[in-house]
Amino acid sequence: MNSSLYRQRAIQLREELSDDYFTLWIWDEALGAAGKPGQFYNVRALASLKNAQNSGKIPKLFKPISIFDNQGGRIGFMIKKVGEGTAALSKLRAGDMLELIGPNGNGFPIFRGKRILLVSGGIGYPPLWYLQKELINHNQIYWMHGGACQGDVFPSDEIWTEDGSIGRQGRVCSGMLENINKYDVDLIYSCGPLPMLASAAEISKSLNIEHYVSLESYMACGIGVCHGCAVPIGAKNDWEYLRVCKEGPVFNAEEVRWELM
Amino acid sequence: MGTDVKVISKKKPNASELLRSKLGKLELKTPLTVASGTFDMESLEFFDPACLGAFVCKTITRYPKKGNPPPRLYETEAGLLNSIGLQNPGLDAFVADKLPLYRQNLQMPLIVSISGSSIDEFMQMIEKLESCPGISGYEINISCPNVENEGIAFGVSAEIVYSLVQRLSSLTQRELCIKLSPNVSDIAEIAQAAEAGKASSIALINSVFGMAIDYRTGVSRIKKGIAGYTGIGIKPIALALTHKTAEAVKIPILAMGGIYTWQDALEFFWAGASAIAIGTANFVNPLAAPELIMGLGGYLLEHKLSISDIKGRVKI
Numbered sequence: 115m116n117s118s119l120y121r122q123r124a125i126q127l128r129e130e131l132s133d134d135y136f137t138l139w140i141w142d143e144a145l146g147a148a149g150k151p152g153q154f155y156n157v158r159a160l161a162s163l164k165n166a167q168n169s170g171k172i173p174k175l176f177k178p179i180s181i182f183d184n185q186g187g188r189i190g191f192m193i194k195k196v197g198e199g200t201a202a203l204s205k206l207r208a209g210d211m212l213e214l215i216g217p218n219g220n221g222f223p224i225f226r227g228k229r230i231l232l233v234s235g236g237i238g239y240p241p242l243w244y245l246q247k248e249l250i251n252h253n254q255i256y257w258m259h260g261g262a263c264q265g266d267v268f269p270s271d272e273i274w275t276e277d278g279s280i281g282r283q284g285r286v287c288s289g290m291l292e293n294i295n296k297y298d299v300d301l302i303y304s305c306g307p308l309p310m311l312a313s314a315a316e317i318s319k320s321l322n323i324e325h326y327v328s329l330e331s332y333m334a335c336g337i338g339v340c341h342g343c344a345v346p347i348g349a350k351n352d353w354e355y356l357r358v359c360k361e362g363p364v365f366n367a368e369e370v371r372w373e374l375m
Numbered sequence: 376m377g378t379d380v381k382v383i384s385k386k387k388p389n390a391s392e393l394l395r396s397k398l399g400k401l402e403l404k405t406p407l408t409v410a411s412g413t414f415d416m417e418s419l420e421f422f423d424p425a426c427l428g429a430f431v432c433k434t435i436t437r438y439p440k441k442g443n444p445p446p447r448l449y450e451t452e453a454g455l456l457n458s459i460g461l462q463n464p465g466l467d468a469f470v471a472d473k474l475p476l477y478r479q480n481l482q483m484p485l486i487v488s489i490s491g492s493s494i495d496e497f498m499q500m501i502e503k504l505e506s507c508p509g510i511s512g513y514e515i516n517i518s519c520p521n522v523e524n525e526g527i528a529f530g531v532s533a534e535i536v537y538s539l540v541q542r543l544s545s546l547t548q549r550e551l552c553i554k555l556s557p558n559v560s561d562i563a564e565i566a567q568a569a570e571a572g573k574a575s576s577i578a579l580i581n582s583v584f585g586m587a588i589d590y591r592t593g594v595s596r597i598k599k600g601i602a603g604y605t606g607i608g609i610k611p612i613a614l615a616l617t618h619k620t621a622e623a624v625k626i627p628i629l630a631m632g633g634i635y636t637w638q639d640a641l642e643f644f645w646a647g648a649s650a651i652a653i654g655t656a657n658f659v660n661p662l663a664a665p666e667l668i669m670g671l672g673g674y675l676l677e678h679k680l681s682i683s684d685i686k687g688r689v690k691i
Contacts, residue, residue: 119420120661163660172607172635173659175450215661332448334455334658337417341433341459342448355442355462374444 119337121145121214122160126188128208133265134195135237136204140212143187150221151245152328152364154180156336157191159202160211174199176215178333178359180305182240183247192240218336219363222326226252228301231293232270233314234259235286235306239268241328242305256297260286260310287313299323304367308375315367325367331358346371390672393681396428398627398650399575400550401484401511403428405668406682407640410605410631410654411488411514411554412459416476421661426668428650430481432473434488434516437496439465449587449596454606454633455655456585458597461490461519466500470507477509484511486552490519494539501546512550515543515574518581520558520603530556530581533568540572552629554578555620557609562616563623570624577620578629578652580613606655607633614646621647621687635663637670647687 127139156176166173177199183190195204206212222245230253234242239259246255259267260274267273273281274289282289287310293299294317302325304314311327318325331343338360345365347356353371356362396406405428409418412433424430442462449456464472466489477485487510491497497515504510517530517539529535536553544551553569555562557580566577585604587596613632621628630648634640635656643651656663675681 119417172453175455175658332446332450334448334450334457334655335413335418339415339417340413340448340457340658341442341462342457343445344442344447344459344462345445355445 119215122211123214125206125208125210125212128206131192131268134204135192135265136195137182137190137192138203138206138212139188139190140214141187142189145214145217146184146187146189149181149184149189149217151181151184151224151248152221152241153217153219154178154241154336154363155191155214155216156218156333157203158199158213159206160213161206162199162202163213175334176213176336177203178218178330178336178363180241180328180363181217181244183244185247192237192243194237196237215336218359220361222303222328222364224248225301228253229297229299230255230301230303231290231297231299232257233286233290233302233304233306233310234270235310236261236266238304238306238310238328238330239270242303243268245303253301254297256293256299258286258289258293260306285313286310287317290314290317294321294323302326302367304328311367311370312372312375315370315372319368326364327367327370328363329358329365329370330363333359335359346374390676393675394668394672396650396682398429398550398629399512399552400548401429403650404483406644406648406650407664407668407671408486408629408650408652409657409664410652411516413654413657416480418657418661419480422665424481424483426665427483429484429486429511430477431486431488431514431652432477433463434461434490434514434519435463435466435469435500436461436490437466437492437500439463439468444598446596446598449602451585451587451604451608453608454585454604455658456587456597456602456604457582458599458602460599466503470503474507474509484550485509486512486514486550488514488516488554490516494542497539498542498546501543505547505549510549512552512575513543513547514552514554514578515540516554516581518554518556518558520556520582520584520601530565531559533564536565537568537572540569540574544573544575550575552576552578554581555616556581557583557612557616557632563619566620566624570626574626576627576629576649577624578631579620580609580616580630580632583609583612605632606659607635609633610639614642617643617648618646618689635659635667637667637674640667640671641674641685644682644685645687645689647689649682649686
């Protein structure tokens, strides 16, 4: 069944990346034209719904997955197996069906003529991949990516691992200041685990550099109805809970009330 | 549900007659509504809203409410924990911004859900809403488990429920539906108090107190600790309380709590519901509402039944 928000689409291709990471590709020109970097879909394996219905059980919620790539109607979702929902997605092969709601949320603001630093951690990588494709022709970009170990490492300009198995050892934010100075950075985009984003936001704030973060949140509806994914956004003494799915997932890092997260 | 879908498509004209229902003063085209806070204008993009008998909006309060700190959600083995805390823009913004949108777009009765921190506040809200056209009724939310000193503080005492409902019923001719909490020792007593105060219907159940903890770290999955539990896990509780309340009062019951499918809906009619609502199901299956109505219509047609034939006739 199809509606303006809900669709079922066949997986055209599945790619193995590393360890728990894989990419699922679908083909849909209309959806491709609608999507922007930073937006996400609520995704579920159709088999999860059908198996549950056939055995008289209730399926689990959709999972929010950001757009990893989107070109000419070829839409990619890079996914890390972390829980039950993504484990079900990890079993899918080409030809299997996905349920999709989206594209949801607001994308990253796009600029020209900037000296940009991208900072990603672990599964925060995918939305920045799509973003850099949109930015690359009009900006100078330096991309730092970090993870726990080499299994979390993907193509970028500078790699950090916590265990030192590859690249520089430590957390990716430790190298931010050095690169901001070296490349005279005037715009930052980031996506990754909350503590990483909070550290990155502190650095950009101290240097007064414009910085956009893409936040992750637990979601029930993904379309703005349930208010379950809300995060505190605004000035220090004048903030409100905004929905990651609707007003986000991209926010100005300075407006995120990190101390309340 | 494939076979039932075929049945309905052959004899479509009659199914809509069998699905007609009444909730107090309201004539409903179908017995299906949506649980407050689980369905909004965005959801209407998923399907043709003709499957719904009424629209219940997210609960509003007299003044804007920030809501609870995150994390607000956690999906359990059998249902969902939420701790939204009635986040809403307040009555004035609702009347100015939301209500015109609803009036313009909804082709069905609108039930406005409200909560307050005092009887006076509830009365002020009804007085203001009475001056607004395009509202068919009110859901009086005295059962939200996620806010202190509001809502649930009223819903746990029969005496307070009686005086609240009595005052509100004198202010309106519209449908007055009192939404009850399962987190009370005797729901029948509370329902009787609402009926005595001249409520025209009862909605039940609101969410059940629930909690989840990360076993490794000991950290609560929900920032505020105790949350509201909804979904499949609370269906037996909701069914029992529907039955118990239906035995205790004459006014109709809008039942909810773990309803996902047409089979669930039938169980609630047997237990005594006049109408039903789906909530968490909207998140798990955005097409739950049209699928439920197709299945229900097909079943009623096939067995030549109407809802009134089975309402409250559970065999024990």
